[in-house]
Amino acid sequence: MRTYRLERPEIVLTQAPVPEPGPGEILVRVHAAALNKRDLLILDGAYSLPARPGVIPLSDGAGEVVAAGPGVTRFRAGDRVMGSYWPRWHDGRLRPELVDQPGCTLDGMLTEYALLDEQAAVAVPEHLGWAEAATLPCAALTAWTSLTAGGALLPGRTVVTLGTGGVSLFAVQFARLAGCRVIVTTSRTEHSDRLKALGADHVIDYTATPQWGGRVRELTGGRGADLVVDTAGPATIDQSVRAAGLYGEVVVLITRDAARDHLAISHEAYASSLATLRRVFVGNRTDLEDMCAAVAAAGLRPVIDRTFTDVPDAYRHYREGSPFGKVVIEL
Template sequence: MRTYRLAAPGSEKPIEPGTEERPVPGPAQLLVRTRAAALNRRDLMITTGRYPLPSRPGVVPLSDGAGEVVEAGADVTRFRAGDRVTASYWPRWISGQLRPDLLDQLGCTVDGWLAEYVLLDEAAAVAVPGHLTWAEAAALPCAGVTAWNALTRSGLLTAGQTVLTLGTGDVSLFAVQLAKLMGCRVITTTSSAAKADRLKALGADEVVDYVANPDWSGEVRRLTGGAGADLVVETQGPATIGQSLRAAATYAQICLLWVVSARPETLVITEDDLSGSLATIRREFVGSRTDLEALCRAVEAGGLRPVVDRAFAFDDAAEAYASFRDDAGFGKVVIEL
């Protein structure tokens, strides 16, 4: 089979193609023919050594993918040949809280999806919603689960409340779609009129131009009659955390999804940011297999379709990395087989 592996540091390209023997599944494993794989920001960070979790040298990249089971081990009970599956970002984290002994990640410490065939432990696999294309299904495990948990983990968000999302990154787009699916009012920010139209087509009720409105938190307050947003999916921090706090309702939840930058940054919160606020700030780091299963149920019930921006052939995987790094898009970058 054809495959890619992480290149050595300093290589001209981040990944190297190769040919290997097709793997044979163990008793509790699935052999899956990859149909599509999707890129996330962490995949670029892994190639530059900036990802917080050290990667295994020469690992098969990419945490996100989807494919068809071609062979199941003798002890497998949950799946059979022909089933359409994806896999949990943390393949050994099934439910509950993330523990230090569960820190393996696909495409980082264990082989991921950028190969014609992948081995998955049965416990990591999840059936994908039937209405999705392979590319759409491949988009779910990282950004989709992160957005799902940002909205649902606290258990406090209810229909009719206001959700604020920032920008048009993959997590933000999922958050817009899922919040609307949950019956919420969605306000989002962007700097592009064209993207504003696309955000509204996805379900955003109001779009705030943060270039025209540098004090965009004040505009969010105005749009909510002074009340503020009940939940903020904060994907632009730490630089924007002050405005997110000022845009938030008194008892709001702020899910801070830290963006790792080229240089260390400091979280700065002033007295003005906290004035009158009793908001709770929390973090998310994707989620468990149980969270992915819950997301898939919601996606199937609501007919939600993840946004795919551009697709590359398997032979052009290095170009997909370059495009993802250099070209601002609207939706997922995927590699199709």
């Protein structure tokens, strides 16, 4: 089979025998895999979790079960599945002994055939194609838990999302499904119509309005947002806090910022509300199953920027192309 390995500074195509599933394992013919920000950090040697040398990259992928090992009961040949971002975290809280991740410390999904523990797989919503399904395990689930893990997000509440990356676009879609008002900040004003078609009520150009936290308050009649999903961290945290309502929440999804090595919130912003800062780290398998049920019930379709068959081209476009939505590799 064709399989890719991490050999910094490159992803290298290799040949390997098709593995056989052992007890409790399923063999999946992978049809599509998707890139996330963490995959660039892993390639650059900048990720917080050290990657295993020669590991198969990418946490996200979807495919068809072609064989099942002894004792498997959750799936059978022909089932359509995706892998979980945290193969050993099935429910409850994340614990240190569960932190292994595919594409980093465990082999990932950038391969023709992948071995998965049956407990680490989740059924693909029936209406989705392979490329669409491959986008769900990391970005979509991060957006889902950002919106749901803090408690019930009721219809009529205001959600703010930042930018046009995968997590942000899923957050727009999920917030709209929940009946929320959605405000998006972006520098790419040419995408305003596309954002509004996804469910955004207002789009703020943060280059023209760098103090966009104040603009959020204006749009909400001074009340502020109930939830801000901050995907930029160091560059935006002060404005996110300013945008949040008195008892709002700011979900901080920290990404590496070469210009800043810490989060800085001004005293003025901190004193302006009683907002809560919350962290999420994707989500567990039960969260993924709950999210997939919602995706299926709503007929939601992920936003795909482009699909590739050439792996270096896909990585290059993801790094340099400012994609609107997800970048997917078809295998």
